[in-house]
Amino acid sequence: MSNLFKLLSLIGQFIISLFVVVGRLAFFTYSSVLKIFLPPIYIKNILLQMFNVGYLSLPVVGLTTLFTGMALALQIYEGASRFNAESTVAFVVAIGMVRELAPVLGGLMVAGRVGAAMAAEIGTMRVTEQIDALYTLSTDPFRYLMAPRLIAGITMLPVLVLIGDIIGISGGFFISTNLLELNKATYIKNTTDFLQSIDVISGLVKAAFFGFIVTLMGCYNGFYSKGGAQGVGSAATNAVVSGSILILSANLIITRIFFGA
Amino acid sequence: MKNPIIKLSNVTKSFGQKIILNNLDLQINKGESMVIIGGSGTGKSVTLKCLLGLLKIDSGNITIFDRDLDKISLNEKQEILKKIGMLFQGSALFDSLNVWQNISFGLIKGKRMKQNLAKDIAIDKLIQVGLKPEIANSYPSELSGGMQKRVALARAVATDPEIIFFDEPTTGLDPIMANVINDLINNIVKKIGATALSITHDIESAKKIADKISMLHEGKIIWTGLSSDLEQTDNKYVKQFIYGKTKGPIEIKIR
Numbered sequence: 001m002s003n004l005f006k007l008l009s010l011i012g013q014f015i016i017s018l019f020v021v022v023g024r025l026a027f028f029t030y031s032s033v034l035k036i037f038l039p040p041i042y043i044k045n046i047l048l049q050m051f052n053v054g055y056l057s058l059p060v061v062g063l064t065t066l067f068t069g070m071a072l073a074l075q076i077y078e079g080a081s082r083f084n085a086e087s088t089v090a091f092v093v094a095i096g097m098v099r100e101l102a103p104v105l106g107g108l109m110v111a112g113r114v115g116a117a118m119a120a121e122i123g124t125m126r127v128t129e130q131i132d133a134l135y136t137l138s139t140d141p142f143r144y145l146m147a148p149r150l151i152a153g154i155t156m157l158p159v160l161v162l163i164g165d166i167i168g169i170s171g172g173f174f175i176s177t178n179l180l181e182l183n184k185a186t187y188i189k190n191t192t193d194f195l196q197s198i199d200v201i202s203g204l205v206k207a208a209f210f211g212f213i214v215t216l217m218g219c220y221n222g223f224y225s226k227g228g229a230q231g232v233g234s235a236a237t238n239a240v241v242s243g244s245i246l247i248l249s250a251n252l253i254i255t256r257i258f259f260g261a
Numbered sequence: 262m263k264n265p266i267i268k269l270s271n272v273t274k275s276f277g278q279k280i281i282l283n284n285l286d287l288q289i290n291k292g293e294s295m296v297i298i299g300g301s302g303t304g305k306s307v308t309l310k311c312l313l314g315l316l317k318i319d320s321g322n323i324t325i326f327d328r329d330l331d332k333i334s335l336n337e338k339q340e341i342l343k344k345i346g347m348l349f350q351g352s353a354l355f356d357s358l359n360v361w362q363n364i365s366f367g368l369i370k371g372k373r374m375k376q377n378l379a380k381d382i383a384i385d386k387l388i389q390v391g392l393k394p395e396i397a398n399s400y401p402s403e404l405s406g407g408m409q410k411r412v413a414l415a416r417a418v419a420t421d422p423e424i425i426f427f428d429e430p431t432t433g434l435d436p437i438m439a440n441v442i443n444d445l446i447n448n449i450v451k452k453i454g455a456t457a458l459s460i461t462h463d464i465e466s467a468k469k470i471a472d473k474i475s476m477l478h479e480g481k482i483i484w485t486g487l488s489s490d491l492e493q494t495d496n497k498y499v500k501q502f503i504y505g506k507t508k509g510p511i512e513i514k515i516r
């Protein structure tokens with residue numbers, strides 16, 4: 001009897017804490033997004049974060065998409081040759097990169113790099129009372145810290161992914177025309193003839209959402225971190241894990257909205 | 262009779278099961294320098310954070326400038342905060358900004374002052390807290406603990422606030438520097454007419470900067486008096502505290 005009672009109370013606690021988290025996240029998202037549009041707007045912080053999220057992520061995203069584009073070409077060629085359909089390699093590599101792989105892999109890499117760093121930075125500011133100090137100096141942390149990071153994520157991820165698209169397709173082109181001896185001119189023609197702008201655009205829309213998710217998870221987990229170094233550490237971990245899972249599930253939903261029959 | 266500029270009535274604050282402030286009452290008049298003393302962990306810092314609205318109180322009322330903190334909008338709260346300076350116990354300097362940017366933060370971000378002007382004021386405040394202008398471009402991590410404390414003090418007073426909260430302004434400073442800070446606080450209160458609420462363990466400092474002293478114990482103010490009355494009081498708690506005796510009504514739980 002008492003065991004049953006314990007179990008029920010555990011379930012109850014879990015459900016309540018779930019509501020607390022959902023409510024808190026909703027409040028946090030609402031406040032941050034609202035403050036993107038309300039002045040004062042901290043231009044310097046926005047530019048700094050854009051540099052941080054965009055420029056400094058270029059090597060990571062570039063290398064990821066380069067290797068992925070190359071490996072994709074090898075795989076598709078292998079598969080396509082079983083049907084004597086080698087001419088489709090160019091098109092499948094391009095569509096795979098721009099629709100799925102560049103946004104998803106780019107988003108995941110940025111979640112690891114930027115999401116964790118943001119959670120650690122804001123988390124440290126929380127536990128050392130710097131966020132409290134911001135309040136007392138009549139500066140709104142949502143405007144000063146969160147909004148610039150969200151803006152940077154939403155705007156810079158599409159740019160990164162566009163660059164990743166080009167690098168990934170070039171990687172595929174390089175492997176196909178050097179290692180697999182496909183014809184260069186035909187390869188380019190196959191890519192440009194069949195790739196539609198909706199393919200690229202859907203990938204960039206995904207990227208904007210992923211940028212929002214990554215920076216939101218970084219800021220949220222940092223803002224509510226507790227305790228000392230340990231709390232900041234788990235905030236960083238949570239930012240990456242929740243960011244990655246949300247990216248993968250949002251990817252499914254956005255794909256379905258764009259291309260679902 | 263005029264209203265007190267800061268008034269806490271029946272304030273209760275707990276963390277989980279642990280009651281920290283228990284029906285606390287405290288009043289501070291305009292232009293007065295009040296010092297709160299009390300044992301470590303009795304809730305002195307928590308009191309300041311409740312006053313700033315950084316922590317939500319469970320019950321009771323806090324009014325500052327005759328405005329009830331619970332009943333005003335966020336914008337009004339910000340307007341009130343612009344007239345308040347706060348020195349955090351742990352300094353809480355922004356580690357991504359250098360010393361002068363830290364000090365002038367409230368001037369530039371809060372009061373929209375021009376950079377050059379704000380920097381001049383920042384350097385002036387830096388000198389007032391006994392630091393060299395050369396460190397203006399250093400970052401907080403490059404300073405000693407006592408230097409950080411003084412930069413934080415400079416930041417708290419940079420906007421010439423009407424109310425200033427000092428959480429242990431002289432802790433971690435040598436006796437001479439502590440007196441420099443005592444004089445600075447006196448100066449701000451006497452010359453500018455600001456209202457100060459300070460927390461300290463340093464009885465010498467308390468006697469120098471306080472008009473009135475209150476002692477916090479078990480969630481309540483158990484004694485308030487003029488700073489000149491501190492030595493003469495019969496209150497057993499106060500006596501034990503200021504002479505640092507281990508035996509007395511304040512139980513120190515050591516196992």
Ligand SMILES: Nc1ncnc2c1ncn2[C@@H]1O[C@H](COP(=O)(O)OP(=O)(O)OP(=O)(O)O)[C@@H](O)[C@H]1O
Pocket residue numbers: 276281299300301302303304305306307308350
């Ligand atoms: N955020 C918090 N969560 C839980 N408990 C807290 C929190 N902040 C403070 N406390 C508790 O409240 C009590 C009072 O803390 P406070 O920091 O006000 O002490 P203090 O009087 O300033 O002590 P000191 O002189 O050592 O600075 C402590 O027991 C502390 O454990």
Ligand SMILES: [Mg+2]
Pocket residue numbers: 305306307350428
């Ligand atoms: Mg304290």
